[in-house]
Amino acid sequence: MHDIYLDNNATTQVDRAVVDAMMPFFTEQFGNPSSIHRFADGVARGIKKARSQVQELLGAEHDSEIIFTSCGTESDSTAILSAIKAQPNRKEIITTAVEHPAILSLCDYLEKEGYTIHRMPVDKCGRLNLEAYKNLLSDQVAIVSVMWANNETGNIFPVEQMAEMANAAGVMFHTDAVQAVGKIPMMLQDTKIDMLSVSGHKLHAPKGIGVLYLRRGTRYRPLLRGGHQERGRRAGTENTASIVGLGKACELAMEFMEFENNQVKAMRDRLERGIVEQIPHCFITGDINNRLPNTTDIAFEYIEGEAILMLLNKAGIAASSGSACTSGSLEPSHVMRAMDIPYTAAHGTIRFSFSRYNKMSEVDEVLKVMPDIAAALRKLSPYWDSVNNAPVTDPEQAFQPTYA
Amino acid sequence: MxxxxxxxxxxxxxxxxxxxxxxxxxxxxxxxxxxxxxxxxxxxxxxxxxxxxxxxxxxxxxxxxxxxxxxxxxxxxxxxxxxxxxxxxxxxxxxxxxxxxxxxxxxxxxxxxxxxxxxxxRGEEWKDDHEEGALICKCFAIDAVMIEEMVWANKLRTVEDVTNYTKAGGGCAACHEDIEAILEKVLKERGESFDPTAASIEKEAVVAEKKPLTNLQRIKKIEEVLTALRPQLMADGGDVELVEVIGNTAYVNMTGACNGCQMAAMTIAGIQQRLMEVLGEFIKVVPASEMSKLVNIQEASHA
Structure with a gap:
């Protein structure tokens, strides 16, 4: 059996067509696009084409609204730091408790610098309260940063509506859309979103390339100064081959958008239905009817995620977990905590994320091994009664270890 | 993984x-x-x-x-x-x-x-005697609670102090920002403020030897330094033994828990640093196991 890759929210395989488009830009088209000579001509044209390919996928009004960066994290940092530098009198930031660390760590840091950070909570399904959001908007807020889709659960936030609300209150709006771009059709020119982050490697482009969409007219201060590249908004010699690759990847994402929302979704649906039907005491986390088509996050109660992943890995299946152990951090995933998932379940969450390269036959392979994996680990679990093959009665009471 | x-x-x-x-x-x-x-x-x-x-x-x-x-x-x-x-x-x-x-x-x-x-x-009640916090120093596996307690108990003021007392921060140094944050917090609670340039609390006055050392003097000095460092090593279940000194190279055996520990290399680097401070000359510390590989002892000692 070949290895099955179901960790596409972590990163994706670079599409063969993307690699082919990139190759000439390492060798014959190696010039610096800023140069005057003929070695630069084709390179500048390659970047121009890529910019329009990204523009089309995002539905941006102008190609000059596309700024190439080194990654999604750089785009996120640039957006937030730009907003606070451009509006020094506004000392508040609104975000959510379930953002990616690219946003949350930066906000923690800014909090130490004296900013007030509003981290909006979510309910048990991972949804925001828009009424509470409305009350937070004021002329003290420098920027709202809310992810388009959550990397763990796949939950989609109503960012278009939230951008309208921010705009009405005179507040800038940024969205970290690294998981959403290429999976959800978007037309940014019809929205009030001011800034948006893209990461190339989440949509079959290489690692090390990202985009910051910057609506024309949005007040902006660059993170990197030092050159005229990207019209002076992101200095540094262009990562030409990767820019061309990202352009091609965006073109392909447009072509596969329907496939993603039909065939890929069908694989995801079959997998999660199969798991929930076959394995007792597991449940899908998040807002089930409002998710990315490729993502499912399933909590297996009374067992731990890293152990599940190690057994899956042994069976040739790659996925990821929200357990503390897989990250080396101390807590289970902040997303699971924010949704108030009990810790005996939060530690056992497994995220399966698909791409257009997966096949339905792979879903069947996973369904074949998953019940045995859960059963094997439950046999070892102090919360599980092996004799009756069920959780012990009142698990939290029956097993109360002394905690260090 | x-x-x-x-x-x-x-x-x-x-x-x-x-x-x-x-x-x-x-x-x-x-x-x-x-x-x-x-x-x-x-x-x-x-x-x-x-x-x-x-x-x-x-x-x-x-x-x-x-x-x-x-x-x-x-x-x-x-x-x-x-x-x-x-x-x-x-x-x-x-x-x-x-x-x-x-x-x-x-x-x-x-x-x-x-x-x-x-x-x-035995019908006794068992109480856990340690609390665990966020892992700060990944080189030596030291957590935040441990660092905070040591900062409180010993009135530590600088990152160097913390490294001297807990080993945290003594490896790759990537955690120094986090250690500074702990110092800032505790010092604030203590009514002081963190000063990154403050003198280390326990900078023993090290008077380096002025004159070049004879080999015998050097060996004696090295033994003195190792004796002073020994309690720290033994606290971790390890020990060090001086095997041979050839020129400016000291060959040591790391024993007990130090033997085979992934941190042995860093411990040796620390010993070397201390020896150089005290002896006032360049000293290289090498595990005795590498002695034969590196030099012909007979020739070297008669050189």
Whole structure:
């Protein structure tokens, strides 16, 4: 059996067509696009084409609204730091408790610098309260940063509506859309979103390339100064081959958008239905009817995620977990905590994320091994009664270890 | 994924003594909040000889937690309770051919479960004596609670102080920002403020020798420094022994827990630094095992 890759929210395989488009830009088209000579001509044209390919996928009004960066994290940092530098009198930031660390760590840091950070909570399904959001908007807020889709659960936030609300209150709006771009059709020119982050490697482009969409007219201060590249908004010699690759990847994402929302979704649906039907005491986390088509996050109660992943890995299946152990951090995933998932379940969450390269036959392979994996680990679990093959009665009471 | 040793993987994929022991008369239940891991250890103890006749574990936890539990039961079976109580978490980790720093607490959990089970058998109440915080120094596996306590207890003021007292920050130095944050917090609570340029609290006045040393003087000085450092090493269950001094190179044997420890190289670097400060000349410290590889001793000593 070949290895099955179901960790596409972590990163994706670079599409063969993307690699082919990139190759000439390492060798014959190696010039610096800023140069005057003929070695630069084709390179500048390659970047121009890529910019329009990204523009089309995002539905941006102008190609000059596309700024190439080194990654999604750089785009996120640039957006937030730009907003606070451009509006020094506004000392508040609104975000959510379930953002990616690219946003949350930066906000923690800014909090130490004296900013007030509003981290909006979510309910048990991972949804925001828009009424509470409305009350937070004021002329003290420098920027709202809310992810388009959550990397763990796949939950989609109503960012278009939230951008309208921010705009009405005179507040800038940024969205970290690294998981959403290429999976959800978007037309940014019809929205009030001011800034948006893209990461190339989440949509079959290489690692090390990202985009910051910057609506024309949005007040902006660059993170990197030092050159005229990207019209002076992101200095540094262009990562030409990767820019061309990202352009091609965006073109392909447009072509596969329907496939993603039909065939890929069908694989995801079959997998999660199969798991929930076959394995007792597991449940899908998040807002089930409002998710990315490729993502499912399933909590297996009374067992731990890293152990599940190690057994899956042994069976040739790659996925990821929200357990503390897989990250080396101390807590289970902040997303699971924010949704108030009990810790005996939060530690056992497994995220399966698909791409257009997966096949339905792979879903069947996973369904074949998953019940045995859960059963094997439950046999070892102090919360599980092996004799009756069920959780012990009142698990939290029956097993109360002394905690260090 | 973690870089687990083959032994960790083997104990995870083929756990020994999984499940509860029938008719157990000693049960220990502990958890590590830092990982969400929890372990129930059940023992069948012979009431006359106090020998552990059977041991079983039930673990909610990651790969290394399950492996640590499994290897623990293997280690203690056949031991008396008193012998078992001498098993340290380092013994558990060593039996697994080492654990990543972030996972050392899994071995601690094993030792604590054992203590709790013995206490349970003897009708005592077991209390956990240490609290675990966020892992700050990944080189030496030192957590925030430990650093904070040391900063409080010893009135530490600088990152260097923290390194001297806890070893945290003495390796790759990537955690210095986090250590500074702890210092800032504690110093603020103490009514002081953090000054990165403050003098180290315990900068012993090191008077470097002015004149070039004879080899005998050098050896004596080196012995003095090692004697001064020895308590620190022994606190970690290790020791150091001077084997030979050739020119500016000191050959040492790292023994006890230092032997085979992944941190031995850093410990040696620390000893070298201290020797250079005291002797006022360049000294290279090399494990004695490399002696024959590096020099022909006969020739070198007569050079």
């Amino acid at each position: 973690w870089d687990y040793s083959d032994k960790v993987k083997d104990h995870f994929f083929n756990p020994k003594n999984a499940g509860a022991v029938v008719n157990a008369n000693a049960i220990g239940e502990v958890g590590s909040i830092s990982c969400g891991d929890a372990l129930r250890l059940s023992l069948k103890v012979n009431e006359d000889s106090e020998v552990i006749e059977d041991a079983g574990f039930q673990t909610f936890g990651c790969g290394s937690a399950i492996a640590s539990s499994s290897v623990l039961t293997e280690i203690i079976k056949g031991m008396t309770l008193d012998e078992a109580l001498k098993v340290t978490n380092q013994d558990i980790a060593a039996e697994l051919d080492g654990l990543p720093p972030e996972k050392m607490h899994c071995s601690v959990m094993g030792r604590e479960a054992l203590q709790a089970a013995v206490a349970n058998y």
